[in-house]
Amino acid sequence: MEIKIFEGYNLEELIQEAKEEFGEDIKILHYEVLKERKWLFFGTKKRYKLFVEIPEEEETPVQFEEILDKIEEMIDKKIQQSIPKLTPVNRSDLTPDHITETAPPDIAELFKEFTGEALELLNQLVSKDVLPEVAKKIVKEGCGLDIDTNRWDLNTLTSKEAVIKGIKKYIRFTGAFDEEKNGLKIIAFVGPTGVGKTTNLFKIASHFVINKKLKVAVISTDTFKVGATQQARIYANILNIPFYSASESKKLKTTVSELENYDFILIDTVGRSHYDYWRLGEIKEILGSLSDNMHIVLTLSCNYKNEDAFEVVNRYSTFFDIKSLLFTKIDETSKPGLLLNLPIETKIPVSYISTGQRVPEDIKILKPENIVSYILGD
Template sequence: MIIKKFQAETEKEAILLAKEELGKDAIVTNIKTIKPKGIYKFFKNSKVEITAAVDDTVNGEEDSLLSSFQKLINENQLSKQTETQKGRIFDKQADNNVPVFEDVKSTYSSEIEKRLDNLQNLIEKQIKPTEEKATEEVEEEIIGDNEYIKLIYKQMLMNEVDEKYANQIISEIEATLQTGAPIDKILTSIYQKLVLKLGQSETIELGEKKPKFVFFIGPTGVGKTTTIAKIASGFKVNKNTKMVLVTSDTYRIAAVEQLRIYANILGVPLKVIYSADELSQSKEEFNDYDIVLIDTAGRSHKNTEQKDDLEALLNTIDDSMKEIYLVLSATTKYRDLVRITETYSTIANYRVIFTKLDETICMGNILNVKMMTGASLSYATWGQNVPNDIGRLDAQFVAKKLLGGSD
């Protein structure tokens, strides 16, 4: 990314200078009026300074994100032109291939001319110091650090990031940024902060101790059984892992039959258990297996008895031999996710799987749950295809989505 500043008597001349040196693909990231200082301010005309940037890399992830965000800036500028578009960040005109320089010109040229006229009048009248100070405030940068950060903040809220977490991230970034930081620096800093907050995903790893008991918990309807089938298929096909499927979800006959079908296809055994005691008594049967995948029944946050049953089931296996995965849907309302995670708050050291990523355009809940629980993220699923439509949840992918970037 090449970023340079250009000064000229008028905005048009400054833009022409930028286009001549950086080429037609350059984008304007900032426009401001430079007012002469000291005694010279009565004798010299103000100048217009623009900051322009051009991408000198190919397929760079951060530059791609910068390009996406530049569209957001242009769209936000265009949205201010009419009352019907007030308060919106996105605008369909971004898809109309309108040259960026023309967008900037149409948005700001009349305003710049008006401000220059006002400045000339004030100089001629030799205004008072207090009035000069007010004028200087008017002549500040049209769009600066705060405006860029506001756009990023709004973008995160549009992606349903909880306001308190968005504020926390922005506050941490503002504390580290220097005054006048360029847009690519601001955007990269927030992108890296999001990736850091999301953390590295953790998935099932087979250890020396056998078998590994893996529990899948979570509310009904989020796709636990299908997720188990996808994970089981991956281990069977890619690693030829010796495994057994277990279900304690005897509340729903359909769930047992669904898992039985997957077990038959994979050629692995299925065991149905009805209590924690039964699982405890059956542990020795699984000694020859590498992994035991256990489907549990969805629990209501209002049902104390079901909660106690689940905890008793989990406690039958020693911590060194088990992993617990909380399965959540990315389409669930955030308020409901708060209640769900509170239900499982007494269960320690679980990881989070998000399903149904293909059914939502907002990724905010992933960050919300991560920051709310502190639990490690794990797998993500998108669709019903077994063994496909599953993978490690990629923090960089989520961060780009939260900032409006493309895949």
């Protein structure tokens, strides 16, 4: 393995220089921060050394890669055998039967007991990627029996009222995390890479600090991604709140014990694929010492496909006791059926929804009324 060192006074520029030389998929091994004395010894200046692995020519022995692939495949099989059905404790199977069917259900047959506006509403929900069985549950709550046809039809003034009735019966809402103030609360944000955990953690932190005048501290366990800690530290500095980094369980527990007089501790974790069992296990081990007193939030993107979203929830629930779902990127999809599908089928409560990239503005507490607006439109 060959390594090239880039040196300079701006880390982002060094990373860009390395990408220009070796391409976007560079492998950054490490970086160091050196302090140089300024002229006449007045203060210090930071200088960075960035260590980058030089990509090898495409002469890597094929046999070695094949061996690695076989080893990884064997490990995956062993792990899957040790987790029989990935079924969370005290929770029904998170992957509904109608998700895994090889052929889509016959919609006409499924909805044959409905008529009129109810049938129109069902088809509208399905067009937004609401699962047919979920749509049926929701709509039936707003229906009465039509005597002429002996079928179910809406008995509410509007379609939105019908959906709201169904949502209130089948979906639980946490409300704002600061609604109940009984001592220190610890909230950990977990989820796949790229769903916006760090950004939305600081949206919530901003609300607590600016609007509620609460004492908030942030701890990051993400020491893997280059620049992740720096980004979080910048947010914390803007809010003037303490920020800590802890990459192992003992340090995390010690740090939390030093913050007992705070109202909230928000913990940011590294994004991991739901298929990366080893890494998910690492996160669980780090958070393990706090598991009894911690609210774990699973962060998910609204632009996920139904199958992928259920798989994420299923896998993460095997490792963590998920207390609520936080949805992101609602502004990036026109079919947000997940807002109904996931909480109804998994029975996990919902908390917040991210509506854009701005901090702290673009986040809302989920309620039946705004779920309906996202699904049916204003």
